[in-house]
Amino acid sequence: MERVELIVTGEYVVVDPARPWIENGAIAVNHGRIVSVGKSGGIMGRFEAERVLSRPHGLIIPGLINAHTHASMVLFRGLADDLPLKTWLEDHIFPAEAHLTPQLVSLGAELACAEMIRSGTTGFVDMYLFEDQVASVVDRVGLRGWLGEGVFDFPSPAFASGEEALSETQRLFDKWRGHERVTITVDPHTPYTCAPGLLKRCLEVSRRNDMMMVIHLAETDWENGEIKRRYGASPVRHLENLGLLGDWLLATHCVSVGHRDISILARHDVRIAHCPESNMKLGSGIAPVPAFIEEGITVCLGTDGAASNNDLDLLGEMDTAAKLPKGINRDPTLLSSVEALQMSTSWAAEALHRSSDLGTLEEGKYADFAVIDLDKVHLRPCYNPVSQVVYAAGAGDVQDVAVAGRLLMEDGRLVTIDEKGLMERLSKETVYFKGRVK
Ligand SMILES: [Zn+2]
Structure with a gap:
């Protein structure tokens, strides 16, 4: 078994919008980059991960x-x-x-x-x-x-x-x-x-x-x-x-x-x-x-x-x-x-001249991705995950987000931003600000 930092499994993986999606797919991530993408069974059989993010209703898309x-x-x-x-x-x-x-x-x-x-x-x-x-x-x-x-x-x-x-x-x-x-x-x-x-x-x-x-x-x-x-x-x-x-x-x-x-x-x-x-x-x-x-x-x-x-x-x-x-x-x-x-x-x-390392979930590129939770009434049934992303999903449906394999949001919770503190600072500062604009 090859060791990797992270495996993310989902109901669908859209590797590249222009290519067929993978049903029951997964990505394996090491040192911030995608080392493999494919069927979950194959990925789980080949890699041993420090961390597995299992999203049975997840639709994984490029960030x-x-x-x-x-x-x-x-x-x-x-x-x-x-x-x-x-x-x-x-x-x-x-x-x-x-x-x-x-x-x-x-x-x-x-x-x-x-x-x-x-x-x-x-x-x-x-x-x-x-x-x-x-x-x-x-x-x-x-x-x-x-x-x-x-x-x-x-x-x-x-x-x-x-x-x-x-x-x-x-x-x-x-x-x-x-x-x-x-x-x-x-x-x-x-x-x-x-x-x-x-x-x-x-x-x-x-x-x-x-x-x-x-x-x-x-x-x-x-x-x-x-x-x-x-x-x-x-x-x-x-x-x-x-x-x-x-x-x-x-x-x-x-x-x-x-x-x-x-x-x-x-x-x-x-x-x-x-x-x-x-x-x-x-x-x-x-x-x-x-x-x-x-x-x-x-x-x-x-x-x-x-x-x-x-x-x-x-x-x-x-x-x-x-x-x-x-x-x-x-x-x-x-x-x-x-x-x-x-x-x-x-x-x-x-x-942005970055197609060699960004923009799709192909092997070798940075693991910049988002997981959309399809377990919602407005996202079922799902015949076509690309259609679902563009025509039916909204911001509230995003469950996880990662840049170079680092999770910035996990299961709906922001990891790198103190949201409560931010909102408190914002309400104080905009009171200050409101008095100074027309
Ligand atoms: Zn502008």
């Missing part, structure tokens, strides 16, 4: 990756709803963010991590302020993070200028370099909040250190018109003219794009983070995801911040992402449940 969020914005959940993006951002969110401190960002990030773990998420892409605080929280709670300090032309609550935010980006890159779970990215906010010179400086830092870049791109028709007015090109072509497009760029939203823009994004192998619920809530429109996929673009899925969603639940987001193109195009064959789950797992890993 979900939230490809776009602003984690600490959970602090502003429900602060300003039902407003257009520009009003929401400039009249409500920016003034509220002026009161942010590193401590509040840390508190918000921890709350967000608790919510993401509870909904089966094992990694997230984050753009925010005081990002070093977010990195420390990610380090402590055991998730994976692709984290970037927001860069703007104007002073942010954290930095006096875009150049200072870029220096911080370089400092963060040097500080966290080599960390197994924290990856620093370069995050210019948008083409309309960063002038061409600053965007080029972001590109320099990104290429010098081989870092990914994250930007909000073509989120609204207003942005499209504004960039055309300023620079005589669509936001996509504007970035192409500046040399920013490449496989290093994760472009978020891409709602207001034409056929030509889509071809340009595909030609440069730009990756797209689709945030359907945020786009719907802010009335921005709906990104043409089937056209992206048709063009061969790697598309992944994000919740965006909780102030425009208003939750960080990727299970709910997949449901929305799969149904939206069907409804608006009157075609139920568009965006299958398999594709929705790929957007949150294998395609997200591909978008």
Whole structure:
């Protein structure tokens, strides 16, 4: 018998959404990686584990990756709803963010991590302020993070200028370099909040250190018109003219794009983070995801911040992402449940250049997984576990979550976060905070 650290057995294992699932399956984990996946009988007969997590009603899936969020914005959940993006951002969110401190960002990030773990998420892409605080929280709670300090032309609550935010980006890159779970990215906010010179400086830092870049791109028709007015090109072509497009760029939203823009994004192998619920809530429109996929673009899925969603639940987001193109195009064959789950797992890993070690439960990859408890009235019968994950399961159905084989949630209890203490701190801090925002 070979010795391993952990075996997890379940009713089903979805190794890769695009491949047939395993019934009565199991994964064997050693040194944080999957050493074998197959039928439970075979795994139990071949390995002796220090620990066996037996989940007879469990559906084991690859850990979900939230490809776009602003984690600490959970602090502003429900602060300003039902407003257009520009009003929401400039009249409500920016003034509220002026009161942010590193401590509040840390508190918000921890709350967000608790919510993401509870909904089966094992990694997230984050753009925010005081990002070093977010990195420390990610380090402590055991998730994976692709984290970037927001860069703007104007002073942010954290930095006096875009150049200072870029220096911080370089400092963060040097500080966290080599960390197994924290990856620093370069995050210019948008083409309309960063002038061409600053965007080029972001590109320099990104290429010098081989870092990914994250930007909000073509989120609204207003942005499209504004960039055309300023620079005589669509936001996509504007970035192409500046040399920013490449496989290093994760472009978020891409709602207001034409056929030509889509071809340009595909030609440069730009990756797209689709945030359907945020786009719907802010009335921005709906990104043409089937056209992206048709063009061969790697598309992944994000919740965006909780102030425009208003939750960080990727299970709910997949449901929305799969149904939206069907409804608006009157075609139920568009965006299958398999594709929705790929957007949150294998395609997200591909978008982040990590398909060699993340995104599926294949041998050799990190044991980042979630177990969904199928022993619920709304999850029976189960004919197709992928359909169940995308169309029927919710955050409350997640039972266990692990990153690199380390359990962050076990049988519904968070292991690395003191949830009670967190809620107590939150209620104290938001009382303080409530008195300081409009
Ligand atoms: Zn965003």
